[in-house]
Amino acid sequence: MIPLSWYLALSAVLFTIGVVGVIIKRNAIQMFMCIELMLNAVNLTFVAFSSYFGDVTGQLFVFIVMTVAAAEAAVGLGIILAVFRNRESIDVDDASVLRL
């Protein structure tokens, strides 16, 4: 049986990659995908604990996190579309001020 700490370490590595991506990327869609990666890393932790402790609550939480991620995808991509329509670019450096 695989030790629980392996899953936690893998989750930490994936989360770190997501953090680094959000910080160094300037394409809004790629930053958005890095956020999805961070959510998935947390999901892996939830499922690992849920499976190792024999409690289904963690998996229910994963279900809710996935719902939030879907809602975030819809609204986030809507915002990206609106920004692109106004500025002809999805580079976040071009959208550094709120006014047009």
Place this chain on the structure above:
Amino acid sequence: MDFDFATLLFILFGGMAVGCAVSMVVQRNALYSAVSLVGVFIALGSLYLLLSSPFIAAVQVIVYAGAIMVLVVFVIMLLNVEEEARRPLRLIYLIPVAIGLAAVLIGQAAFILTLGGASSVNPRTTNKVVGLTSSVGTGLFTEYLLPFEITSVLILMALVGAITLARRATVARPESPADFPRRGEGLALVAESAGASGGGGVIQPGRTDATGQEVARQQIERNENSDE
């Protein structure tokens, strides 16, 4: 360390997840990033199966790799953004910050692995029912009914918000079939309404009309040719 089959699978899918994640961050083309992210999702779904959680694994592949990534790829295709240009970073100091954060987090992961207080946890293999669809469903509809209902309201709010955000300024539509513009009048109507909503100057009625009639004539000729 014993190298049984599960360990091998963990190394395979864990390596695939990390490799695809790194590839996602490194790629400059957003579409390649998206494909790499699908790889991460599928690897994580396989890891969920390894953790004996088939329901979450299926939902992972269907919702993440299916629905969300289709949405992302659709937006990438719709915006048709060219590759990120290699220009000097404005916030150059963020790179060392990112590296420092990464070092801290990797250090934490190493701490978990080496000192390993958690590795003494023994999996409760007796509880086989956890992770099956029935147990997840029972939990969702009995004990956690309120959070479940709240997520449904959240989805509804996201739906309304996304439609509101992505909606364009409306173009006046004809009310009844009798109001439909006759041939040649339609473009003038559209141009008029576009001008009314502030987007004037985009559509030039005269030229577009002539072009449209020309195209229609050619299409009719081509259809007759193909029928023969």
